Amino acid sequence: MYKVTFAGVLLLAVAGGPVEGQSASYRLTDEEGVTHFTNAPTDPRYRSMSGMSGTGAGWLRLPPNVQARFTEEIKAIAARHGVSASLVESVIRVESAFNPSAISPKGAQGLMQLMPQTATSLGVRNAFDPKQNIEGGVRHLRYLIDRYPGNLPLAIAAYNAGEGAVDRYRGIPPYSETQEYVRRVLQLSGGGGGQVIYRIEDAASGTVTYTNVPPARSFRVR
Numbered sequence: 001m002y003k004v005t006f007a008g009v010l011l012l013a014v015a016g017g018p019v020e021g022q023s024a025s026y027r028l029t030d031e032e033g034v035t036h037f038t039n040a041p042t043d044p045r046y047r048s049m050s051g052m053s054g055t056g057a058g059w060l061r062l063p064p065n066v067q068a069r070f071t072e073e074i075k076a077i078a079a080r081h082g083v084s085a086s087l088v089e090s091v092i093r094v095e096s097a098f099n100p101s102a103i104s105p106k107g108a109q110g111l112m113q114l115m116p117q118t119a120t121s122l123g124v125r126n127a128f129d130p131k132q133n134i135e136g137g138v139r140h141l142r143y144l145i146d147r148y149p150g151n152l153p154l155a156i157a158a159y160n161a162g163e164g165a166v167d168r169y170r171g172i173p174p175y176s177e178t179q180e181y182v183r184r185v186l187q188l189s190g191g192g193g194g195q196v197i198y199r200i201e202d203a204a205s206g207t208v209t210y211t212n213v214p215p216a217r218s219f220r221v222r
Contacts, residue, residue: 112137
């Protein structure tokens with residue numbers, strides 16, 4: 001169960017400026033198991049969620065017309081590379097909240113938050129140009145989908161944490177940010193193709209697995 005307690009100033013910060021200048025987000029799970037999110041913590045138990053915004057993570061509604069500005073380009077580029085447009089839109093929403101000027105604390109840039117080295121390898125000269133950024137990001141996403149065939153959650157995890165981390169852990173890395181990232185992207189995109197995605201937790205090892213094959217005991221992501 002989640003309780004969101006963001007103040008209005010966070011929405012304005014996301015809509016009008018780069019990520020590194022926005023308000024911080026904090027998370028607290030209380031004694032009853034209720035998770036609270038806020039940008040104005042009043043309890044010392046809140047922990048910072050650096051690099052993520054309420055809007056970017058999909059907890060808050062985006063300002064009107066923000067997403068619509070890029071709809072046609074997303075559809076065209078996604079179709080050209082055989083990637084679901086809803087998946088691309090979901091990645092952009094979680095990565096940058098559709099802010100083409102976004103810069104992460106680690107230096108990722110633009111709508112799809114491309115690292116400079118990755119952008120260069122993809123032929124992106126200006127990561128802050130929406131069309132170039134989407135083109136590069138979708139090409140990279142297509143590569144990851146092909147690299148992990150039949151396992152969309154792993155491709156999404158690799159987009160966030162890198163292929164090395166996914167290969168090292170042979171699955172979604174045990175990073176809370178990456179696990180939340182995968183959950184949000186899949187939830188927002190409807191599984192990237194309308195399929196049901198299941199989330200399985202192994203209490204003994206702490207491993208979280210996402211799959212489209214229903215296990216004996218499962219929890220649907222959406």
